[in-house]
Amino acid sequence: xSGVTLEKIVxxxxxxxxxxxxxxxxxxxxxxxxxxxxxxxKSTTLRMVAGLEEISAGRITxxxxxxxEVAPKDRDVAMVFQNYALYPHLNVKENIAxxxxxxxxxxxxxxxxxxxxxxxLGLTEYLERRPADLSGGxxxxxxxxxxxxxxxxxFLFDEPLSNLDAKLRTQMRAxxxxxxxxxxxxxxxxxxxxxxxxxxxxRIVVMCDGRIEQVGTPMDLFNHPKNLFVASFIGSPPxxxxxxxxxxxxxxxFAKFGAHRLExxxxxxxxxxxxxxxxxxxxxxxHIMTQADPDTDAIEVELDLIETLGSEALLHTTVMGKPxxxxxxxxxxxxxxxxxxxxxxxxxMLKVFDGxxxxxxxxxxxxx
Amino acid sequence: MANMNLYSRGDKFFVRINMVxxxxxxxxxxxxxxxxxxxxxxxxxxxxxxxxxLTPVEATFAAYQQILVDPDFWNSYLNTFxxxxxxxxxxxxxxxxxxxxxxxxxLIGRRFWNxxxxxxxxxxxxMIPFWLNMRxxxxxxSYFGIIIGFAVNAFNIILLRNFFESIPRSFEEAxxxxxxxxxxxxxxxxxPLSKPAIAxxxxxxxxxxxNGFFWAMILLQDEGKIPLQVYLRKTIAELSDDHxxxxxxxxxxxxxxxxxxxxxxxxxxxxxxFYPFIQKYFNKGILLGGVKE
Numbered sequence: 210x211s212g213v214t215l216e217k218i219v220x221x222x223x224x225x226x227x228x229x230x231x232x233x234x235x236x237x238x239x240x241x242x243x244x245x246x247x248x249x250x251k252s253t254t255l256r257m258v259a260g261l262e263e264i265s266a267g268r269i270t271x272x273x274x275x276x277x278e279v280a281p282k283d284r285d286v287a288m289v290f291q292n293y294a295l296y297p298h299l300n301v302k303e304n305i306a307x308x309x310x311x312x313x314x315x316x317x318x319x320x321x322x323x324x325x326x327x328x329x330l331g332l333t334e335y336l337e338r339r340p341a342d343l344s345g346g347x348x349x350x351x352x353x354x355x356x357x358x359x360x361x362x363x364f365l366f367d368e369p370l371s372n373l374d375a376k377l378r379t380q381m382r383a384x385x386x387x388x389x390x391x392x393x394x395x396x397x398x399x400x401x402x403x404x405x406x407x408x409x410x411x412r413i414v415v416m417c418d419g420r421i422e423q424v425g426t427p428m429d430l431f432n433h434p435k436n437l438f439v440a441s442f443i444g445s446p447p448x449x450x451x452x453x454x455x456x457x458x459x460x461x462x463f464a465k466f467g468a469h470r471l472e473x474x475x476x477x478x479x480x481x482x483x484x485x486x487x488x489x490x491x492x493x494x495x496h497i498m499t500q501a502d503p504d505t506d507a508i509e510v511e512l513d514l515i516e517t518l519g520s521e522a523l524l525h526t527t528v529m530g531k532p533x534x535x536x537x538x539x540x541x542x543x544x545x546x547x548x549x550x551x552x553x554x555x556x557x558m559l560k561v562f563d564g565x566x567x568x569x570x571x572x573x574x575x576x577x
Numbered sequence: 578m579a580n581m582n583l584y585s586r587g588d589k590f591f592v593r594i595n596m597v598x599x600x601x602x603x604x605x606x607x608x609x610x611x612x613x614x615x616x617x618x619x620x621x622x623x624x625x626x627x628x629x630x631l632t633p634v635e636a637t638f639a640a641y642q643q644i645l646v647d648p649d650f651w652n653s654y655l656n657t658f659x660x661x662x663x664x665x666x667x668x669x670x671x672x673x674x675x676x677x678x679x680x681x682x683x684l685i686g687r688r689f690w691n692x693x694x695x696x697x698x699x700x701x702x703x704m705i706p707f708w709l710n711m712r713x714x715x716x717x718x719s720y721f722g723i724i725i726g727f728a729v730n731a732f733n734i735i736l737l738r739n740f741f742e743s744i745p746r747s748f749e750e751a752x753x754x755x756x757x758x759x760x761x762x763x764x765x766x767x768x769p770l771s772k773p774a775i776a777x778x779x780x781x782x783x784x785x786x787x788n789g790f791f792w793a794m795i796l797l798q799d800e801g802k803i804p805l806q807v808y809l810r811k812t813i814a815e816l817s818d819d820h821x822x823x824x825x826x827x828x829x830x831x832x833x834x835x836x837x838x839x840x841x842x843x844x845x846x847x848x849x850x851f852y853p854f855i856q857k858y859f860n861k862g863i864l865l866g867g868v869k870e
Contacts, residue, residue, distance in 0.1 A: 261754075281750075281753045
C-alpha cells in the first residue's frame, strides 16, 4: 500500500522542539492537506516525509517501508516546491526530464514520458522555453510535471500555489484536483490557505504549534471543530466568537452575554453544575439571520461596513466590543442590507467552547 | 545619456563631474596601452630620445621582426600558455569543489574549515619555507610545480563559496528529490547556475597566471621552461647590458625600449582577446525564472 504513516514524529533544532510527536496515517490514493498558521510545523513535517529534514524521534513509513534513514532520492516521493525551484539554465523539456536523466532512463523513454506529461499539463508548446520565459502558472505546471514524470508513490506539495495570483490559484487548484483524480497518487499538500485545504482535501490535518489539532474531512472540520482554534481557522470568514457565561435555570442552560440570554442546546459535559462557567460562543457568519426591526431575542447592532462579493455580502459589525461578521445573500441588491439593525441566530447553530482551554462542548452523539 | 530633464541643477552638476572623472580615469587606463603600442612601432632612436607620445614616430616593425625570429620568445610564449591553461584548469578543479563543500550547511566543522581557508589569506609561511617545500616535493624546475603550487587561492574559494550560498536551497533540494547525488547537484545545478562567479575567478586565474613572474623566476632555472614575463625581464636585462648594441647605428631601427614594448604588446594581446570571450558569462539574472522569491 502506497500510504504514508507518521508515528510519534518529533523534530528538534538543538533544544527547541518544533514538532511534538505527531501521529498521522495517510491512506493510499488519499489527498491529505496539512493546514495551519505560519510556524505550526506543517512544512517541517512535509520535509521530514520528503527526507529533506531528519527526524529527531519517531518513525515514518512509506509504502510499508520505514524510511527514517533513507535518502530523499530513494524514497520514491516527488515534491513540488513553493518557489517552483525550476532549473533556470534548462528549458521546460530538460526540467521535466531532469530526474529521468539522473536515473539514466533511455532517451526514447524520456522523450515519451516528457511528451505525455507535457500533454497532460498543457505544456507541449512550451517545451523549448526557459523558465524565465513562462508565466507563473506555467512555471508551476512545469514543477508539477517534474514531479509527475517520475511516477512516484507519493506527491508532496509545499504551498505550491501561494505565489500565484488569486485567479490563477483557483485555476491551478482545480487542475491539481483533476490531476489527483486522474493519477490517483497518494498526496500530502501543505498550505496555510484554508480555502485550498477545503477544496482539495479528502482529509484535512489542522496543525498548531507543532501539534495536530484535528484530522477530518473538510465538512467534518467545518461542522464539528474540536476546539476554538480549528473553529476559527476553518471557514472563511472565520467563525465569530462571543465571550459568555453559563446560566442554569431549571433544566435549561443559557449563555449570558451583556443584556442577552441565549438558550443553549443540550450539550455533553455541560450541565446545571456549570452555572457561572465562562464559555465562548462560536457562530459561523453564514448561520446568522439579519433583521431590520429588532425583536426581543435579537441582538441589536450597528453596521460598520458592507463588503460586496457579488451574490453575497459581508456585513461587518461589533458584538460585545469585538468584530462580528455576517455573510448574507445580496439577491442583486444592497439596499435591504443597509437597513440591517439586528442579528438573530438559532441555538442549534451555536458552538460552545470552554472559556479556558477552548475545547468544544459537543452534542453527545458526536463525541466518541 | 539618460534624459536629464528630471534632474535638479545639483544632480546635473554631479552627473557631469562624474562623467569628467570617468573620462579621465578611462584615459589614464588606456594611455599606457596606446603609449606602449606606439613605442613598439617606433624606431629605436625615436623611442630612446623620448619623442613618442601618442602615435608611432618613424614607424617600423623592426622590434617585432627582432623578437618574432627568436625561438626563446616562442618557447616562453608556449610555456605561458601551458601555465595559464593548466593552472586555471587546476585551480577550477580544486576551488569549485572546495567552495561547494564549504558552502554546504551539512559539512561537519564547516566554521572551522572556513576559518582555516580564510587564515591563509592573512598568514603564510613566507618565501624561503615555500621554496624549501617545493624543493622537497621535487617541484622545482617543473611545469607541474608551477601549475599545482599556486592552484588554490583562498580569495577565490571564499568568493565562489559566497555565490554558492546565495543560490536558493530549493534548487539543491529539488535536485536531491529528483535523484541527484552531491556530485550531480554540483555538476548539473550549481556550476551552471554559477557561471558569472566561475567566469570571474577564471578571469582572475588567467590574468594572474598570464602575468605570473615572481615565483616562476624563483622556481624555474631551466630557460626552456620560463614563461613570457620572465623572458621579458631577461630580454630587458640583456639589451640594457649590451653596450655595443646600444651604441651602434644599426640599432637605430630598434632599441631595448622598442623590443620590450613589442614583447609587452605580444603578451597583452591574448588577455585582451580572452576577456570578450568570457564577458557573456558576466550576465546578471542567471537565476531568473527559476524560483519565485
